[in-house]
Amino acid sequence: MGTAIxxxxxxxxxxxxxxxxxxxRRQIRTELAAWFRANGRDLPWRRTTDxxxxxxxxxxCQQTQVxxxxxxxxxxxRAFPAVRSLAEADEQAVLGHWQGLGYYSRAxxxxxxxxxxxxxxxxxxxxxxxxxxxxxxxxxYTAAAVMAFAFDRPAAVVDANVARVLARLCDYREPIDSARxxxxxxxxAAGLQAGRGGAREFNSALMELGAIICKxxxxxxxxxxxxxxxxxxxxxxxxxxxxxPVVTMVTERRAFISDGxxxxxxxxxxxxxxxxxxxEVDEPGALGHVEIYPITRYRVRMEVVRMRPPEDGxxxxxxxxxxxxxxxxxxxxxxxxxxxxxxxSMHRAA
Ligand code: SF4
Numbered sequence: 001m002g003t004a005i006x007x008x009x010x011x012x013x014x015x016x017x018x019x020x021x022x023x024x025r026r027q028i029r030t031e032l033a034a035w036f037r038a039n040g041r042d043l044p045w046r047r048t049t050d051x052x053x054x055x056x057x058x059x060x061c062q063q064t065q066v067x068x069x070x071x072x073x074x075x076x077x078r079a080f081p082a083v084r085s086l087a088e089a090d091e092q093a094v095l096g097h098w099q100g101l102g103y104y105s106r107a108x109x110x111x112x113x114x115x116x117x118x119x120x121x122x123x124x125x126x127x128x129x130x131x132x133x134x135x136x137x138x139x140x141y142t143a144a145a146v147m148a149f150a151f152d153r154p155a156a157v158v159d160a161n162v163a164r165v166l167a168r169l170c171d172y173r174e175p176i177d178s179a180r181x182x183x184x185x186x187x188x189a190a191g192l193q194a195g196r197g198g199a200r201e202f203n204s205a206l207m208e209l210g211a212i213i214c215k216x217x218x219x220x221x222x223x224x225x226x227x228x229x230x231x232x233x234x235x236x237x238x239x240x241x242x243x244x245p246v247v248t249m250v251t252e253r254r255a256f257i258s259d260g261x262x263x264x265x266x267x268x269x270x271x272x273x274x275x276x277x278x279x280e281v282d283e284p285g286a287l288g289h290v291e292i293y294p295i296t297r298y299r300v301r302m303e304v305v306r307m308r309p310p311e312d313g314x315x316x317x318x319x320x321x322x323x324x325x326x327x328x329x330x331x332x333x334x335x336x337x338x339x340x341x342x343x344x345s346m347h348r349a350a
Pocket of ligand 1: 041168213231
């Protein structure tokens, strides 16, 4: 077990009570592995043990569904096939390849991590959880994933799918998102693994079981390879989570400024730093569009007004036909597409 990932001080109190015997653990591993070899999805990052490729896939899969990530991952690996090519890319190109995935801090952190790997580790992703966690954007989970999937070292890789499987398998009836719950899951995941070897397959299989069999609302227990070991009698009621924070509604007003050929955008220095967005305005104007989108615990109502091109040069004009290459947050891109298309229709009708 990697030193930074496993720690006896993190032992959840219920872990010992819920521990499986040695033969039960072996049985679970054997059944899971056989099932995974026959049923695991062929995902591109499962075909490689290249640590950089694993790191990219892990950054992308944070907060984004696997089915969405596949295309982005393949395009990214064509554009930046190695740590060096990513480290040498400029930020606009990096953000451009990320656009559509959202949560752009992930792209910036991955970019900074690549530069740090070049500077500190001679271009090699370190096989050490402490050094991995010193990289921007790499926490316990991502470090564990790289250790297991790239280096095949035992590590507790507990994502949402694995957490659900373990809570049900162990019939864990406390909130899994509390410190105690997280410690319990970590120990349960670590405790099920073999001492050495097989971490890649075991963690992939557990994750896959959560994704396609032990589903959140409708677990397919009759098809489950580890149903004999599973302790819950009410899988739909697990896992238990703490109450969610209340979603807050906020309104922002932005301007769609276009002369029919170009759109005028402002560069963000805040949440979407470095990306190009519809400029924020205070003035009233004819409402052209309303876009509602979620950000963390907020729900943003973006009211978009049409305005004339400015004369003070504070905004940059981009040709509408070339916007694919410009890093623009998805909600803003959707508004531009909708209003540019509506504008063209109006011009044609006239
Ligand atoms: S038996 Fe059902 S609840 Fe238990 S791990 Fe399998 S799918 Fe999940």
